[in-house]
Amino acid sequence: MTALEPSTPVFPDAPVASLLHDDGFVALADGLQRRGGLRARVTRLATRARVGAARTPLAPRVVAPLAALPTVPVTVPDTRSGRRLAAKYAGRERGLPRDLAVSVLALPETPEDYLRGRSRQALRTNSRRAREQGVTCRAVDPAESARRLEEVVPDRWYRAIVPGAQADLAAGLCTGWVAEGPDGTTEVVALTSTAGPLARLDLMLSAAEREGDARYLLSAHVVTELAAAGTRLLAVDGALTLAPGLRHFQHLLGFGQATLDVRVA
Template structure:
């Protein structure tokens, strides 16, 4: 896929630009789509050209499989990862290769900066420490200086069900970043990946956590890391960070396609198609509404 070459294909860049435009406007999803049929049609064509990756097999038991199963079936604002494209990190075969290649130049530079600051990332296995970090994460969300990321009453208690926890600390042992990752077979998902405070050190901590997490997951046999949020709910800053650490947009292809959803979906697709027809184009809207 695109992440393995270090090059971003033009159609992938256009998909990212489309989502930047989509998330930068205040209109509802149906209003935006109906009001921009040509833009949507072009984006749909670009999404169809994204590299295909077989979606994870999530038929097994366990918290990781259950989480991934929920993510693949989830819809937010009508958006589904299987129909919009998903940000996926393709991992190398060896932990030592995580920082190898021209596409990892920014990641290497940021990791070196974090290490010069004395930052370190480590796994967290003690239940008591996990509880304490969860409380710290809740406090950080409630106190976030940016209202876009502030949550008045956060609840991430489900994190305690997952086995892979990683904290990034400064030289004094102060927790700067928390990552919690459900794993199912060769797939992992970024259930929680947030700084616990704000500043330049915390920015570097994100990159160090990305590199450390990738190497640790490779060692356990994971080959793909999925960002569970649909691109239509993510801002440009997050998309930029994803590119810097190696995530690329792909199409998740299921072995067996799901049955068509109810009348509501068909009506929405029909309305968008009519809007596109009025503009003189042919629009296939299923990719966006799911």
């Protein structure tokens, strides 16, 4: 594939390669993280890369990792949950198309397969450490999810995050998960939403003083539970705006990057 050829659709259950340690992709993401800098030009080039129109000195370095992205089409049912997920990957966020460079993880039909192989060694090791510390994971009802969320959300985020998440929980549009310590203390909270074969990790937040192994254990728990329920693809958001630490975390979990084409049946 040349840099400006259209990407090739792949099946939702096919492995998607990670670009989170790719030098070109990382340079592009770092440029977006900087205030000013490449941001405006990268935004224009990111759009042009999809139609083969980029022709500037910056284009080869910026366009190549974007044009090489596969396209993952996934069809969701025409329900409130399905339309909500389709809307999450429509339009733009911070000037970038929401469906561009989305982090996606193909889920196996046999849930236990997710934790197998050398690429999951760090995930297994960190999850084991969390279990040895007495951390356990489970799904929680909307009321408990809302309460746990308030325990870990920084005050400055409260107005923006908690009310909307509580409304989604009350409406049955997302599911809450918690990793808790042996004394019941909240370690990590996650919210997921599902429609047909697609699930989205809407949120994962750790208690500020407890960042660490519990995130790995809860991630493994959520992935295997979703796989057991028949979900075939887990998506997050675009990876170009991720902080370096989150890039590495997603890489260890096995997320790859793709253009995510969500269609409503």
